[in-house]
Amino acid sequence: MTKPEVIGSSKSTYTRVVRMVCEEKGIEYTLTETAIFAPELFTVHPLGKMPALRHGDVCLFESKAIATYLDRVFVGPEIFPSAPLPASLTEQWVSFTNTAVDRTFIRTYLYEYIAARRDKRKPDRNVIDSVLPDLHRQITILDTAVKATGFLVADRFTFADINLMPILHRLAQAPEGNDALARAVHLSKYYEQHAQRNSFQRTSPPEGPPSRTK
Numbered sequence: 001m002t003k004p005e006v007i008g009s010s011k012s013t014y015t016r017v018v019r020m021v022c023e024e025k026g027i028e029y030t031l032t033e034t035a036i037f038a039p040e041l042f043t044v045h046p047l048g049k050m051p052a053l054r055h056g057d058v059c060l061f062e063s064k065a066i067a068t069y070l071d072r073v074f075v076g077p078e079i080f081p082s083a084p085l086p087a088s089l090t091e092q093w094v095s096f097t098n099t100a101v102d103r104t105f106i107r108t109y110l111y112e113y114i115a116a117r118r119d120k121r122k123p124d125r126n127v128i129d130s131v132l133p134d135l136h137r138q139i140t141i142l143d144t145a146v147k148a149t150g151f152l153v154a155d156r157f158t159f160a161d162i163n164l165m166p167i168l169h170r171l172a173q174a175p176e177g178n179d180a181l182a183r184a185v186h187l188s189k190y191y192e193q194h195a196q197r198n199s200f201q202r203t204s205p206p207e208g209p210p211s212r213t214k
């Protein structure tokens with residue numbers, strides 16, 4: 001079968017999610033390294049975001065849609081459970097992560113550090129301090145969620161975990177995020193344990209955020 005081509009950056013959390021899916025399922029793929037908003041991304045993604053996927057005649061964007069496609073087309077461990085409750089719980093945690101956690105941990109909190117470094121200035125304490133209550137609340141929610149089994153859904157590693165792990169990795173790269181994760185007993189254990197997985201190790205990103213063409 002043709003190898004899927006993942007278009008994105010090894011520094012991008014959502015590109016890493018798709019790469020982890022390939023690794024978990026043992027799918028041979030190629031990664032085409034691009035900057036955000038690069039022309040090759042616009043050939044698949046109407047907004048030029050990453051990741052995008054090409055597989056034969058199939059073109060897809062949105063990491064979860066790409067993951068669903070890969071899970072259904074390729075053999076290997078099922079990363080989206082099919083039984084009704086685990087399937088719905090996977091949806092629940094993916095939605096929560098993508099709409100709340102990603103916005104708080106990455107787009108608001110971490111991006112302030114990234115912007116400060118890029119602009120050679122100090123991080124704006126107002127931005128950091130005003131996001132911390134949401135950050136701590138969401139850490140507590142995730143900490144409670146993984147307490148019983150060490151997974152977000154039932155007692156197995158699913159797409160819900162794949163979708164969260166790259167975000168936790170980035171969170172731990174800034175001081176308050178690192179502290180908050182370290183103090184969340186169950187979530188930090190969860191992170192340390194799943195960080196040992198081959199799919200996580202083999203997709204470990206180089207330092208820094210993905211570059212942008214504009």
Ligand SMILES: N[C@@H](CCC(=O)N[C@@H](CS)C(=O)NCC(=O)O)C(=O)O
Pocket residue numbers: 012013014015036048049050051061062063064210
């Ligand atoms: N919902 C999209 C999010 C994709 C996304 O925002 N990717 C980031 C890189 S990790 C990006 O392209 N950011 C550029 C921007 O939002 O301006 C997905 O799951 O694929």
